[in-house]
Amino acid sequence: xxxxxxxxxxxxxxxxxxxxxxxxxxxxxxxxxxxxxxxxxxxxxxxxxxxxxxxxxxxxxxxxxxxxxxxxxxxxxxxxxxxxxxxxxxxxxxxxxxxxxxxxxxxxxxxxxxxxxxxxxxxxxxxxxxxxxxxxxxxxxxxxxxxxxxxxxxxxxxxxxxxxxxxxxxxxxxxxxxxxxxxxxxxxxxxxxxxxxxxxxxxxxxxxxxxxxxxxxxxxxxxxxxxxxxxxxxxxxxxxxxxxxxxxxxxxxxxxxxxxxxxxxxxxxxxxxxxxxxxxxxxxxxxxxxxxxxxxxxxxxxxxxxxxxxxxxxxxxxxxxxxxxxxxxxxxx
Amino acid sequence: xxxxxxxxxxxxxxxxxxxxxxxxxxxxxxxxxxxxxxxxxxxxxxxxxxxxxxxxxxxxxxxxxxxxxxxxxxxxxxxxxxxxxxxxxxxxxxxxxxxxxxxxxxxxxxxxxxxxxxxxxxxxxxxxxxxxxxxxxxxxxxxxxxxxxxxxxxxxxxxxxxxxxxxxxxxxxxxxxxxxxxxxxxxxxxxxxxxxxxxxxxxxxxxxxxxxxxxxxxxxxxxxxxxxxxxxxxxxxxxxxxxxxxxxxxxxxxxxxxxxxxxxxxxxxxxx
Numbered sequence: 001x002x003x004x005x006x007x008x009x010x011x012x013x014x015x016x017x018x019x020x021x022x023x024x025x026x027x028x029x030x031x032x033x034x035x036x037x038x039x040x041x042x043x044x045x046x047x048x049x050x051x052x053x054x055x056x057x058x059x060x061x062x063x064x065x066x067x068x069x070x071x072x073x074x075x076x077x078x079x080x081x082x083x084x085x086x087x088x089x090x091x092x093x094x095x096x097x098x099x100x101x102x103x104x105x106x107x108x109x110x111x112x113x114x115x116x117x118x119x120x121x122x123x124x125x126x127x128x129x130x131x132x133x134x135x136x137x138x139x140x141x142x143x144x145x146x147x148x149x150x151x152x153x154x155x156x157x158x159x160x161x162x163x164x165x166x167x168x169x170x171x172x173x174x175x176x177x178x179x180x181x182x183x184x185x186x187x188x189x190x191x192x193x194x195x196x197x198x199x200x201x202x203x204x205x206x207x208x209x210x211x212x213x214x215x216x217x218x219x220x221x222x223x224x225x226x227x228x229x230x231x232x233x234x235x236x237x238x239x240x241x242x243x244x245x246x247x248x249x250x251x252x253x254x255x256x257x258x259x260x261x262x263x264x265x266x267x268x269x270x271x272x273x274x275x276x277x278x279x280x281x282x283x284x285x286x287x288x289x290x291x292x293x294x295x296x297x298x299x300x301x302x303x304x305x306x307x308x309x310x311x312x313x314x315x316x317x318x319x320x321x322x323x324x325x326x327x328x329x330x331x332x333x
Numbered sequence: 334x335x336x337x338x339x340x341x342x343x344x345x346x347x348x349x350x351x352x353x354x355x356x357x358x359x360x361x362x363x364x365x366x367x368x369x370x371x372x373x374x375x376x377x378x379x380x381x382x383x384x385x386x387x388x389x390x391x392x393x394x395x396x397x398x399x400x401x402x403x404x405x406x407x408x409x410x411x412x413x414x415x416x417x418x419x420x421x422x423x424x425x426x427x428x429x430x431x432x433x434x435x436x437x438x439x440x441x442x443x444x445x446x447x448x449x450x451x452x453x454x455x456x457x458x459x460x461x462x463x464x465x466x467x468x469x470x471x472x473x474x475x476x477x478x479x480x481x482x483x484x485x486x487x488x489x490x491x492x493x494x495x496x497x498x499x500x501x502x503x504x505x506x507x508x509x510x511x512x513x514x515x516x517x518x519x520x521x522x523x524x525x526x527x528x529x530x531x532x533x534x535x536x537x538x539x540x541x542x543x544x545x546x547x548x549x550x551x552x553x554x555x556x557x558x559x560x561x562x563x564x565x566x567x568x569x570x571x572x573x574x575x576x577x578x579x580x581x582x583x584x585x586x587x588x589x590x591x592x593x594x595x596x597x598x599x600x601x602x603x604x605x
Contacts, residue, residue, distance in 0.1 A: 034367035036389060040457065055554045056369060117551070124373065275596075279450070282388045282592035284554045320554035324547075328600045 012257075013161040013250040014168055014196060016203045022165040023172055026068040029101055030169075031057055035177045035314075040280050045296050048312045050178045052170060054319065055285050059121060061242075061319030062167060062193060063094035063157070069166030070155050071098040079104050082152040086132065086139040088114035089242050090319050091157035096127030107152055109143045111135075115241055117323050158192025159248025168196030174314050175204050183310040185292040187318050188212035188221045188262060189243040191251030197316065198258035209310060212255070212262040213295035215240045215270065221247060221255060222262040239267045239330055242288030242319060261306070263295040270294045271330050277317065286322035287330070293317075345529075346494035347501055355498040356505055359401040362434055363502075364390055368510045368586075373552050378568050381584045383511045385503060387591065388557050392454060394591030395500060396427035396490070402499030403488050404431040412437050415485040419465065419472040421447035423591050424490035429460030440485055442476045444468075450595050491522070507586050516582035518564040520590050533578070535567040542566045543602050549589065558594035559602070565589075 036051045054062035071083060082105035085095050092108045099106035108127040110119060113134040122129055132142040147154055156163065170193075175181060184201055186194045198210040214221050215238035223231040230252050236244040247255060270287050273294035277285040292315035295301055369384045387395035404416060415438035418428050425441045432439035441460040443452060444467040455462055465475035480487055489496065508514060521534060542559050545566035549557040564587035567573055 031370075037364075039391075058372070060552075060554060278556045278596065280393075282393060282556045284550045284556050324550065324600075324603060328596070331596055 012199060012254055014165040014199050016200075018161065018165040019168045019172060019196070019200045019203070022065075022069040022162075023169045025072050026065055026166060026169065029058070029068050029072075029098070030065055032173055033057055035174070036281055036283070038280050041276065041293070044276075046302070047296065047310060048180075049293075049296065050174070050181060050312070050314045051281060051283075051293075052174050052177075052314055052316045053283065054170065055283060055289055055317050056320075059090065059093045059097050059125065060321040061090035061094065061286075061289075062170060062316070063090040063319075064097060065169055066158075066160075066163035066166030066192060066196070067091065067094035067098040067155070068101075069169075070160060070162040071095070071102050071104075073162050074153060078153055081150055082106060083155050084143060084146050084150065084152040085109070085155050085157060086111075086143040087157050088134075089118055089157075090121075090321055092127060093118060093121035093125055093321075095155060096122050096125035100126045105150075105152070107146045107150060109139055109146060111139055115321070115323055115326070117321050121321060156248070158190035158195075158245065159250045160192075161250065163192050164196045164199070164250065164254075166196065167193045168200035170316060171197045171200035171204065174316075175201065178312070178314060180312045181208070181314040182312050183209040183211065183307070184314040184316070185211045185213055185263075185295050186316040187240075187243055187288050187291045188214050188255070188259075189218075189288070190245035191221065191247045191255050193316070193318060194259055195251045195254035199254055202258055209260045209307070210258060211295065211301075211307075212259050213291035214262050214264050215243055215291065216264045216266050218244050219262075219264045222264050224252065225256065225259070225262055228256070238270075238287075240270055240287040240291060242286065243291065261304075263298060263301050265291060265294045265298050269298060273297065274327075275331060283317060284320050284322070285317050286319050289317045289319045347498040351494065351498040352501040352505060355398075355402040355495075356502045358405050359398055359499060359502065362391070362401050362405075362431070363398055365506055366390055368507070369553055369555070371552050374548065374565070377548075378585075379574070380568065380582065381513075382565075382568065383507070383514060383584070383586045384553060384555075384565075385507050385510075385586055385588045386555065387503065388555060388561055388589050389592075392423065392426045392430050392458065393593040394423035394427065394558075394561075395503060395588070396423040396591070397430060398502055399491075399493075399496035399499030400424065400427035400431040400488070401434075402502075403493060403495040404428070404435050404437075406495050407486060411486055414483055415440060416488050417476060417479050417483065417485040418442070418488050418490060419444075419476040420490050422451055422490075423454075423593055425460060426451060426454035426458055426593075428488060429455050429458035433459045438483075438485070440479045440483060442472055442479060444472055448593070448595055448598070450593050454593060503588060507588075511584070511586060513584040514586040515584050516579070517586040517588070518567050519588040520560050520563045522560070533576075535570060535573050537563060537566040537570050541570060545569065546599075547603060555589060556592050556594070557589050558591050561589045561591045
């Protein structure tokens with residue numbers, strides 16, 4: 001699949017000025033999400049935790065920021081035929097909503113095994129669904145056909161400078177809301193969120209640490225860091241349905257150079273963290289969204305001397321789109 | 334049960350100055366809770382809705398405001414023997430936490446059928462539980478005995494001017510966060526002072542409450558308890574929508590009062 005490659009002054013896909021532009025561009029459309037804190041969770045973790053509630057973002061996840069920035073960056077000419085993507089997740093709904101706000105069509109290729117609530121979101125925001133088989137080849141070929149039929153602009157879920165710049169606006173808000181933060185933990189899948197968050201945060205405070213949370217059953221980012229190049233997996237196996245993508249050629253360099261570590265956790269740790277979010281924070285987070293808390297509570301984080309001075313930690317609760325039935329059965333396990 | 338009756342200049346249990354005092358008194362301890370909004374819920378209701386998230390308050394419900402105001406209003410003498418109450422709900426945990434922050438004991442009479450998560454909250458905040466049978470007579474007589482044994486101060490869950498003043502600080506925040514609000518909807522349980530200041534009571538069925546809870550989870554992404562979702566149920570009810578008296582209510586503040594719910598109970602409600 002061809003992505004719109006952004007050529008920028010620096011060597012990375014986004015920079016300080018692209019973050020500031022994105023912030024101004026998306027400001028009329030997004031929610032500035034609140035920070036929550038809990039003394040109970042501080043006691044449990046031994047740190048001061050600040051939860052950035054991107055699950056309250058429009059469309060129920062942070063994806064709307066990047067989608068908005070991309071859609072509203074298009075010239076009228078480019079936008080006129082609409083936008084297309086393939087996504088089983090939050091990017092699909094986010095793009096549908098951004099397109100609806102701009103008054104252009106959104107063609108969303110959705111694999112047949114996509115979570116029901118995420119499909120409902122696409123419909124609610126006016127996206128036009130084209131079904132594909134649940135494998136990458138079918139997703140891509142179906143998207144290519146739609147592209148050909150409609151002439152729409154293809155917008156990748158994460159490997160795109162405009163998407164990365166949109167996600168980076170989270171750091172701008174977070175560090176304004178809690179300037180004491182010395183560490184940020186975000187989920188990692190294709191790397192769009194963490195690339196934006198890491199680049200933007202380190203521009204503001206070069207000493208800040210940025211860590212990624214990843215499922216052990218989808219630990220391609222951890223393997224990539226260890227290998228020094230992009231590693232992909234033949235299959236993924238995790239309850240965190242939003243974290244199954246692999247790094248792209250724009251996100252990998254940022255992850256390589258700006259993400260200090262990838263902390264991998266088991267599914268049962270993710271579910272435990274979800275329970276804590278529900279029971280203590282009172283937020284309905286999806287599994288992918290809770291992984292930052294799982295990472296902070298994990299032995300590998302607690303026992304690593306490199307992170308003993310991380311005292312004020314921003315955790316990004318990235319999304320809240322979860323089928324309540326799936327949720328309940330996870331909790332009962 | 335004897336309540337501490339507040340005699341105030343006006344005829345009601347709280348007034349502007351008691352609210353302002355409460356705000357200053359509890360400010361170091363409480364969370365200033367956020368407002369959430371959703372265009373989907375605005376479309377569904379035909380109004381602009383602003384959700385005041387008291388479920389994010391310490392202890393998981395708004396009760397902490399009143400409990401804090403009451404506990405920190407006590408003189409050192411009054412406070413020295415601790416506080417006591419009987420409650421199956423959020424007031425129990427709120428009082429435990431407020432007492433813990435003041436460094437005094439909290440004796441909580443809890444009926445045996447209290448929700449598990451609310452009992453857990455009391456323990457988590459250091460409240461000392463004394464069990465009673467699940468009826469009002471047993472709750473009151475057990476509380477009377479604890480009172481006698483400890484000399485602690487009895488703090489009623491709601492029928493107390495200091496408690497009412499604490500809860501009123503919600504309005505001070507809400508109207509500062511969203512000055513356009515022309516209507517506020519809140520759950521009602523044992524609240525007094527209803528006769529003269531509450532414009533209407535909207536009653537809803539349990540299935541409407543559960544539907545509203547689902548919307549809170551699925552659209553707002555907040556884990557609200559049934560009592561906490563009732564404001565949204567009210568706004569979506571036919572009796573509200575069709576009442577000409579409320580046709581001009583366009584900017585509505587809804588108080589999501591609490592989020593302490595057993596996930597098992599929740600799930601079985603949703604499956605009904």
